[in-house]
Amino acid sequence: MSYTVAVRELCEFTAKEGDLDLRFTPAPTALEGMAGHAVAAARRGEGYRAEVALAGDYKTLRVRGRADGFDPEHARLDEVKTFKGRLDRQPASHRALHWAQARIYGWLLCAQEGLEQIDLALVYFDIASQKETVFTERRTAEELRQHFEAQCERFLAWAEAQVAHRAARDAALTALAFPFGGFRTGQRPLAEAVYKAASAGRCLMAQAPTGIGKTMGTLFPLLKAAPMQRLDKVFFLAAKTSGRQMALDALTRLADSAPALPLRVLEMVARDKSCEHPDKACHGESCPLAQGFYDRLPAARAAALQPRAGSERIPLHQAQVRSAALAHQVCPYYLSQELARWADVVVGDYNYYFDMGGLLHGLAQANGWRTALLVDEAHNLVDRGRKMYTAELRPEGMAQARQSATAARYPAVKKALDKVRRAWVALDKQQASAYAVHETFPEDLLAALQLCGNTLTDHLAEHPAEPDAALQAFYFDALHLVRMAGLLDAHSLVDVTQPTAPGLPKAARAPGSSTLCIRNLVPAPFLAPRWEAAHTSTLFSATLQPQRYYTDLLGLPEDHLAIEVESPFQAAQLSVQVARHISTRYPDRKASLAPIVALMARQFGERPGNYLAFFSSYEYLQQAAALLAEQHPGLPHWSQSRRMLESEQRQFLDRFTETSAGIGFAVLGGAFAEGIDLPGRRLIGAFLATLGLPQVNPVNEQVKERMQALFGEGYDYTYLYPGLQKVVQAAGRVIRTPSDEGVVHLMDDRFGRREVRALLPTWWAPSS
Incomplete structure (x- = not known):
């Protein structure tokens, strides 16, 4: 071979x-x-x-x-x-x-x-x-x-070792048995669909309920298909840390069930989470782990890929990569990028494959790899894809660049930045409203940005030893904006937003204080080539309804397959109550607080235990939590705060135990609304004080117009479908195993509408 x-x-x-x-x-x-x-x-x-x-x-x-x-x-x-x-x-x-x-x-x-x-x-x-x-x-x-x-x-030695590894890997995968006694209800049809899609070289969109074991139900069949389909790599892509951890746990369980399985699993982590010297620059004159990196890389790479004693499997999780890297004094982050060439399964964030410069996609193209994609919680890829292909320039970035030491020292740099500033000011002076949309990117400003980019390119090339963080940040933002301007089409819009916050000083609203944006609305044209580049892809989530919404926005191939897995849960396990007497519409929120708190207290009194309460904003959450504390001081509760660290998130979740009781207040769409697992008595209910509809504002109204023009369903594509997807995800935290029982309170009269009910799981039986 x-x-x-x-x-x-x-x-x-x-x-x-x-x-x-x-x-x-x-x-x-x-x-x-x-x-x-x-x-x-x-x-x-x-x-x-x-x-x-x-x-x-x-x-x-x-x-x-x-x-x-x-x-x-x-x-x-x-x-x-x-x-x-x-x-x-x-x-x-x-x-x-x-x-x-x-x-x-x-x-x-x-x-x-x-x-x-x-x-x-x-x-x-x-x-x-x-x-x-x-x-x-x-x-x-x-x-x-x-x-x-x-x-x-x-x-050659590496190539021969890789050929031997591949043969052993494929033989072991062919013989691999499912690691549990049997499949859960719903897990087998999911696994069969993934295997068949891989065998046919197709893309599969799988909607499967929370709690059936989707991670194992997709990884196992894809690995089983790998030998026959000659798959070089499996990329498991997730939006959040929790999704990546579940994949790593599933792969560990597979390896534990077959100790001789020679499967190289690599965990890719963000640079800021793996950098050993965040105070140093990435070059040999500054960082000791960069000095002589390529001279020490062969030994570090060999050590990382050396099987552990008594085991053929090679876990390359963050801790193992770091250990090998530091033992040989090389950078852990860049060692992991080198190891991606030799791993069988890579677990990482969406951006490693779908971003414009995604590492895994680039390596796959350069090496001609036959790859398979697993996209976890794929409903998140709509928003994440939009962000990847959106470009923005903010006034503070321009101000910091113009005030930088480099601009003060080099007249050519200052002149180029000033020209952009003048074009920016002129554009703002022409704008009568706080928000405006342009059919194309303004020509004068684009020309100024292109000229500035060329000037900064020359300057940075001439002075590589004079780093300027503010100037480089503006430079990269400007380059991305110019690049996206060259790709502008119906998938994106150009908008200019001026600051309008109440009490904002007049100076802050002066010309040149706007935010310039090329806002991607439909990532499909950028994502479609990535699906085509893979041999097979499976997107899975509990909320991929309606299918046409995700097909349109994610650019799935025309011949893609779709499956909706029947839920293993019964309606009797989950009491879904609709509080029609409550309106959580923005004008009604103050009036909604008292009935919301009363309902929560009554439910807790009837069945003490752990609950999650989801609100549409931190402000709404804080108002409800304050009223609950005032009216029911003996009822334990705790709240999500803005920008929580991972350690703080763990502390929030640690309060949900088998013996504890209380209500955790969280924001819908946030860290606790999906991707967390609190089975049994750890969580027995949820309160949803929102439909999750995005805020009505000028940007979303423009999105609605574009969605109407492209797909004929402007309101639903902009507001209804994204909102209800968040609701179902949050409610899905309650029932996690076949033995779980719980309650979900949907607190808004609109949950009684037919078009809203149609987007809820079919196995629910909401009270009328």
Whole structure:
């Protein structure tokens, strides 16, 4: 069995050395890079061949890739690299890596074309000036063959180990048995649907009730399908820490049930949660874990992937990666990124795959991996996708950049920022209302931002040793805005919002104080290529109703499959009460407090235990909690606060025990409204003092107009469906196991409406 590796990945493995150096250096976007390559190719002669597919073998290793160009008349191979800034500041390690790639391509071409020698050219194409700087060398085929084989030999031990691991992994997965005595009700049809979708190479949208074990019900069948479908990687993607932890727990249970299962599970964590030296910059002159990173990486990588004594399985959770990294004095965060190449299952946040620069998607494309996606609590991907493809400039960012030491010291930087500021002020002066929508991004401001971006690119390239956090933050925001302006279509809108808070000083409302935004409303065009890139995908959640809403907004393939798993729970287990005498509409909230508190106190008196009470805002929550404390001082209660730390969230949940009793006040859509598991007596009921409808404001009204124009259901797509999804998720905290019993109080007269009832779980039997 052979192992296939891309030329770039081979050289990344064998030819990188020295420090990890993440000091900012301007880099072309993917589109700029492609355009630069096209310009360089167009300048060559008539017989020039661009994008030459090449492949070659060494022992059990197959190396493949595409050379940027070949001129057969002059026997010259081009390796084109686009860049911004000054080429003379390029680290020597980068040049060495580029030559390594060119020489690999050179041998593959010599072998394919029967050439005895060839000229190799490193072509550095300056995006700004469109000029080329070319470095050439002449090599014989024999020299290139020796170089090729030396690089392959350095990689071969890893490739052979990976082939052996893959064979052992697939054999173990084929024999793997379900780790529990049997499937829960509803879990088997879910597992069967996931397996069939993987076998057919399709995308599956699965709505399955909370509490049936969706995580294991999706992971197990996908792993079982991996050998037959030749899956290289499974990416388990979640919106929240709780979802990632449930996946890790399920994978641990699988491994415990089959101790010899050689499954490499990698947990990807955010940089701010894994950085050992947050006070230091990411380069060798500042951080000791960046110094000599690539020199120590091979040993750290080998140690991390070494099976534990007495076990073939390799857990690469955050703690294990950190331990291996610190033992070899390398950065844990960037070690985990290197390990993603060798893991079988990667558990991480949505952004690792769906973001514009998502690491996992990029690696999959570069290596030609056959991947499978599991998207946990997929209803969250609508909002998260919108945020990924939204760009915003805030006035405080501009102010900090203009007041920075760099702007004061370098006139060209200040001039460029001032030009943006003038265009911004002029735009605000033309705006009569506090909120305005533009059909296109204002041309004068866009031109100023583009010019400013070029100036800052040149400056930052010229002065890499002079970091300026405020200037860089504005620069990145401006670049993202310009990039999204180039992709603007019906999926997004351009809006300008001026501050309107009561009592705001006049100066704060002055021209130039607005927030500029390209607001993505439909992430489908950006997400659709990501579904297509995977062999199979499964999106699962308890709330994917109605299906057309998620299909439209998430860009699912036209031939995607859908399943709604029948609930294992009975209506008798959950008493759903509708409080028609209460209105939680904004004008009625003050009047609603007394009946809400009275209902909560009565329910607690009838059946003491633990309850969650959900409100639409912190203000509403605090008012209800204060009235409860005043009228029922003996009733225990505790409240969610703004921006709770993870430790504070754990303390909130720790109060829900088998023997405790009280009411936890929380915000609908927040940390405690989904992804938490409080079975049995830990939670026996919930109060929903809201329909969860998004606030009616100018932005949402614009969203409604666009949803109406695109899908014909403006109000439902903007307000009703997102609101009821949050309600069902929150109520789903109550019944977690087949033996649970509880009560849910839906406190608003609108819960009695037919269109609202249609979006509630079919197994509920709400009181009329």
